Amino acid sequence: MNESLFTDFPQLETERLILREVTEEDTAMVYQFNADLEALRYVPRAPYTKNEQAVEKIQGFQKGFRDKKGIWWTYVLKETGHSLGYGGLFNIEAEGTKAEIGYGILKEHWGRGYVGEAVKEMSRFGFEDLQLHRIFGLVDPANTPSARILEKLGYEKEGLLRHDEYARGQYFDMTVWGRVVKS
C-alpha cells in the first residue's frame, strides 16, 4: 500500500463532483442520511435520533484516516457546492492489500448516476494510487442500484453471507461483490 497518501487528505474529482474529506461541516448531511429509514432500507443500522451520532461518525472517519484504516469522502456537487452524500474505503488492512467500499447519498439525489461516478473514482484511487489488490462491498441482495454500480465497474458477485448483520429487529443477508487486480 502507498502509505504516503495518508499524509494529506487525498481530494478527488469527477466530471460533476469534488470528493473531499468528510468534516464537521457535513454534520447535517450525515445526520439527514442516517436518520432517513428509506435511505437505510438496505443498510443494517438503527436510524440516528441525535445530531451527536453524526458528529461521532465523522470523528470516527477522521480517526480512521489518522490510523490509515479508512478514507471517507463527501460528494460535493460542483454546480451547487452542496454535499450530496458520502462514501469511503475502510477496513483497510495493515498490509494494505484489501479494503471495503461503502457509499450513499441523500434520497433527493438518487437516480442521476452520481454515486456510480464517485465509486468509479474511489475504485480507481484504491487500485492505482493506494495500490490495493482487492476491494469488496457488502450489498443487500435486494439493493439493485447498489449492485448495478459495482457490477458496471467490474466487481463480481462472489457469494452470499446469510444473516450477516442484525439491526432494527431483523437479520440482513449480504452479497459480497469483489474486484481484484488480475495478474
Ligand SMILES: CC(C)(COP(=O)(O)OP(=O)(O)OC[C@H]1O[C@@H](n2cnc3c(N)ncnc32)[C@H](O)[C@@H]1OP(=O)(O)O)[C@@H](O)C(=O)NCCC(=O)NCCS
Ligand atoms: C444505492 C445508491 C447508492 C445508488 O445511488 P444512485 O446515485 O441513485 O445510483 P445511480 O443513479 O448511479 O444508479 C445506479 C444504477 O442502478 C439502476 N437503478 C436505480 N434504481 C433502480 C431500481 N429500483 N431497480 C433497478 N435498477 C435501478 C440505475 O438505472 C443505474 O443503472 P444504469 O447505470 O445501468 O442505468 C443510492 O440509492 C443510495 O444512497 N441508497 C441508500 C444507501 C445505500 O443503499 N447504499 C449502498 C449500500 S451497499
